[in-house]
Amino acid sequence: MTVFDRLFADSTLSQLQEKDARDPLAHKRAEFKLPEDAVYLDGNSLGALPLSVPARLARVAEEEWGSQLIRSWTANDSASVGAAAAQDWMNLPDRVAAKIAPLIGAQAHEVAVGDSTSVNIFKLLSAALHMAPPQRRVILTEADNFPTDLYMAQGLNALLGGRYELRTVPGAELEANLTDDVALTLLTEVDYRTGRKLDLASLTAKAHERGILTIWDLAHSAGAFPVDLNGTGADFAVGCGYKFLNGGPGAPSFMFVAERHHGSAPAFLSGWMGHADPFEMAREFSPAPGARRYVVGTPMVLSLSALDAALDVFADVDMAQLRAKSLSLTDTFIELMEPLAAQYPLTLMTPRNHVQRGSQVSYQHPQARAVMRQLIMRGILGDFRTPDILRFGFTPLYHSHADVWRAVQGIRKVLEGGETA
Amino acid sequence: MTVFDRLFADSTLSQLQEKDARDPLAHKRAEFKLPEDAVYLDGNSLGALPLSVPARLARVAEEEWGSQLIRSWTANDSASVGAAAAQDWMNLPDRVAAKIAPLIGAQAHEVAVGDSTSVNIFKLLSAALHMAPPQRRVILTEADNFPTDLYMAQGLNALLGGRYELRTVPGAELEANLTDDVALTLLTEVDYRTGRKLDLASLTAKAHERGILTIWDLAHSAGAFPVDLNGTGADFAVGCGYKFLNGGPGAPSFMFVAERHHGSAPAFLSGWMGHADPFEMAREFSPAPGARRYVVGTPMVLSLSALDAALDVFADVDMAQLRAKSLSLTDTFIELMEPLAAQYPLTLMTPRNHVQRGSQVSYQHPQARAVMRQLIMRGILGDFRTPDILRFGFTPLYHSHADVWRAVQGIRKVLEGGETA
Structure with missing residues (x-):
């Protein structure tokens, strides 16, 4: 069994899924629209859509603007007409x-x-x-x-x-x-x-x-x-x-x-x-x-x-829990990436020290632009930053450890495929 | 027959409706959401909702943001996945x-x-x-x-x-x-x-x-x-x-x-x-x-x-036609208001000279704030500007001459009612 095989063994995924089962923030994922066929690791560029937003936008446009018009600038104006409260x-x-x-x-x-x-x-x-x-x-x-x-x-x-x-x-x-x-x-x-x-x-x-x-x-x-x-x-x-x-x-x-x-x-x-x-x-x-x-x-x-x-x-998120999960996600990513970083020209740019780490992990790779293009085609949505950076953002509100596993599996396939020149 | 009766005679309304029937911009009104029970004369503060906007907002939120996510920043990116074009x-x-x-x-x-x-x-x-x-x-x-x-x-x-x-x-x-x-x-x-x-x-x-x-x-x-x-x-x-x-x-x-x-x-x-x-x-x-x-x-x-x-x-609006209609609407408003301005303490602030007039008509009135409050309750939605100004905006894309008639009729009722102290 190679290091890669161990890395992607069912037992590894099971352990991560057990972590996810104990995640106190796991229920927050249901509040977002996320692509089913992809792992979205670019919330540090554009956060995913909270499901409550489209209905709010529709209400603001059709009711507050469309029906209440100028009256929505003020609140509880006794001169307001119509059923809806001014906004x-x-x-x-x-x-x-x-x-x-x-x-x-x-x-x-x-x-x-x-x-x-x-x-x-x-x-x-x-x-x-x-x-x-x-x-x-x-x-x-x-x-x-x-x-x-x-x-x-x-x-x-x-x-x-x-x-x-x-x-x-x-x-x-x-x-x-x-x-x-x-x-x-x-x-x-x-x-x-x-x-x-x-x-x-x-x-x-x-x-x-x-x-x-x-x-x-x-x-x-x-x-x-x-x-x-x-x-x-x-x-x-x-x-x-x-x-x-x-x-x-x-x-x-x-x-x-x-x-x-x-x-x-x-x-x-x-x-x-x-x-x-x-x-x-x-x-x-x-x-x-x-x-x-x-x-x-x-x-x-x-x-x-x-x-x-x-x-x-x-509103109901404990920010200390959020931080703990963020670090667990980025720790998991760095750990799962280690065998790949040993074999391919990947250089970890993100500090391993928790106090020096945000909620993303970046690697340098000499063909970073081409690698990211391949990753995106495979549904691993990170981003490229000039000149040679692969950037992966982790959002503890909607990512699971199993997502991290899927992402690394996709990265492995791209690097092994060598389609990046 | 008093001057007011003549003003609001059916024949006057009919003449205005005939103008509306010849209005080359009349079809544009159907592109906006407008209150059915009110005359909205505040488009110079907040224009009315074009009916195409809510669907566009829904598409941007749910599809461009929600599904395409970060890919919507760029166009025709060959790395895009998913059915919709990037935006x-x-x-x-x-x-x-x-x-x-x-x-x-x-x-x-x-x-x-x-x-x-x-x-x-x-x-x-x-x-x-x-x-x-x-x-x-x-x-x-x-x-x-x-x-x-x-x-x-x-x-x-x-x-x-x-x-x-x-x-x-x-x-x-x-x-x-x-x-x-x-x-x-x-x-x-x-x-x-x-x-x-x-x-x-x-x-x-x-x-x-x-x-x-x-x-x-x-x-x-x-x-x-x-x-x-x-x-x-x-x-x-x-x-x-x-x-x-x-x-x-x-x-x-x-x-x-x-x-x-x-x-x-x-x-x-x-x-x-x-x-x-x-x-x-x-x-x-x-x-x-x-x-x-x-x-x-x-x-x-x-x-x-x-x-x-x-x-x-x-896209299909002739701006010269727009200007002509705007002036016709404001001319009509000033003309219909004349008997009221003669009887009540209304002072026209807007120039009668076309080249000096925008697309609104304003009057000073010593109880302007209270008058506008009453007007809004009656569905005549202009606005008050400090210290003593009644402001009525006319939007040639969605107003008819009959709207002007309805507005002046409402203003007459408020002024006659004397509920403005």
């Missing part, structure tokens, strides 16, 4: 914020929902640079941060006449670069390519010791494992609605501003929906209390409603 | 831009779709201020411009250290204020309160004579009547997806950058979806050609798909 779209961003807050260790009034992650990065960067002492001119980030984080900082700096320096260093050198000229850090907790998780608490504390503000991008964190922004003393954060929060393609993003900064963090993107009283139609912007001031224009109600419905999936 | 979400903003372009006299590559009107105002203001000669420090606007236009300019100016002056003048004094210190004008073509339409062509020409750039807010223009941006030499424009374009609550906004400025207008909100090659994952922002560079973050596909479907309503 209070004005406060929908706040209701969604209140659902995201517990997933990231925030208070509801510290969270604003709307716009894209990119635009929210701009809001936070501009606010934090304004708050930093003027002699601090460096934005410290990782060389391999997600490109839009870098681009938004480049654009803001150009707008401000180039007075700042975007200093990009390797992740391992971040701590040594927390110097007196740094205004703020702009870091993504989990690297989108490798799945490596930074120590948010430690880096935040060390930044604060040196008078540096922190902006954390939680794109691959929120909904993937517990995040405790207030417990770690974080200043600012931003995150994505369409990955582990399953809010749909391009779902609205969220941003966090710690309560202690509400008096000093300006909203430079000051739109009417962030005004203290939008329908006063005043000529001067007067910010709403708390993070609501960062809601800029009219919220995209259809996309926001999908995210609102999607977040209900988390 | 090419990456290029959806461009496809929507191509549908809006002919409605505003633009080329497709001059239009970007996404984000809110407020955020797009920020993009245009920051680009235009960068292009203006540095000694020009004034942003010229109307005192009664829509508040978010003012707020976004205030926020940007604060971010830039207050180096600009937001000069707010009455509409009648705009031309006299096109002075050598003005960098740009930020004007809304149709006033949201009064329905007064500025002379876009003349003001643009006079601004250019004096070296001033122009940003036009087309919130109450696009889809309401023909707009000819390139014919008038406009520099920049922004507009709203959820009013006369019927794209749904908070629908994505559009912005226009004239082709001649593509080499010099920077994109300071530079996100990965505006990059020339997003999946290259380069560390430096390199703008996509044309207006696509102004697409910042990941597009909100659900909201954008609704707008995309809604725009198909315009």
